[in-house]
Amino acid sequence: MSIRKLNCVALLGICYSIAKGEYERADVSRYERLPENVKNLYDTIIAGLTLTFEDGIVPVVVDIGINTEDIAGADGVVHQKHTIVDIGDLSKHSSFQCIDAKGKSAKGGVIQMDHRIDLPKLLSDIEKT
Numbered sequence: 001m002s003i004r005k006l007n008c009v010a011l012l013g014i015c016y017s018i019a020k021g022e023y024e025r026a027d028v029s030r031y032e033r034l035p036e037n038v039k040n041l042y043d044t045i046i047a048g049l050t051l052t053f054e055d056g057i058v059p060v061v062v063d064i065g066i067n068t069e070d071i072a073g074a075d076g077v078v079h080q081k082h083t084i085v086d087i088g089d090l091s092k093h094s095s096f097q098c099i100d101a102k103g104k105s106a107k108g109g110v111i112q113m114d115h116r117i118d119l120p121k122l123l124s125d126i127e128k129t
Contacts, residue, residue, distance in 0.1 A: 042085065043068040044119070045095040048102035049126065051111055063090035064111060066119065082119040084111060101126055 017023045042065040052059045065086035070078050086093075104126045110117075 040065070040086070040090070040093040042066060042090075042093060042095040044082075044097045044099065045090050045093065046099045046101050046123075046126070047090070048100060048104075049111075050101075050103075050105040051108040052105050053108040057108070059105070060108075062087050062111075063093075065090050065093065065095070066117070068119070080119075082117050084113060084115050084117060087111060087113060099123065 017026075044066040046064040046066070048061055049064060050059050050061050064084055066082050067085050069081045069083070071081050072078050106122070106126055110122070110125075
């Protein structure tokens with residue numbers, strides 16, 4: 001029920017803004033900076049990371065798409081869960097945060113699809129290379 005009330009209040013606010021002409025003075029620059037609403041929108045993309053492998057496998061340069069989910073623990077503290085959802089050439093995809101990892105490397109076994117990761121630790125490990 002509360003979501004219906006919220007929608008009603010939002011629609012009333014919009015109608016009021018139109019009636020008073022306030023929309024003409026609105027700053028739309030923040031809206032225009034939003035990433036395009038596409039299927040492949042990630043929270044974070046790590047771009048240009050070199051994955052290294054053992055057993056003589058040739059290193060490969062990839063982009064990594066990561067999505068973040070906020071999860072409330074039993075103690076009420078919100079924790080972030082980071083999951084790798086795509087690996088490959090993501091140059092045509094959008095993200096809220098893009099991390100340039102050109103010239104940096106990580107072990108290929110650490111980077112796996114649908115793998116939950118400690119993003120701050122991964123970024124710290126990448127910076128050390």
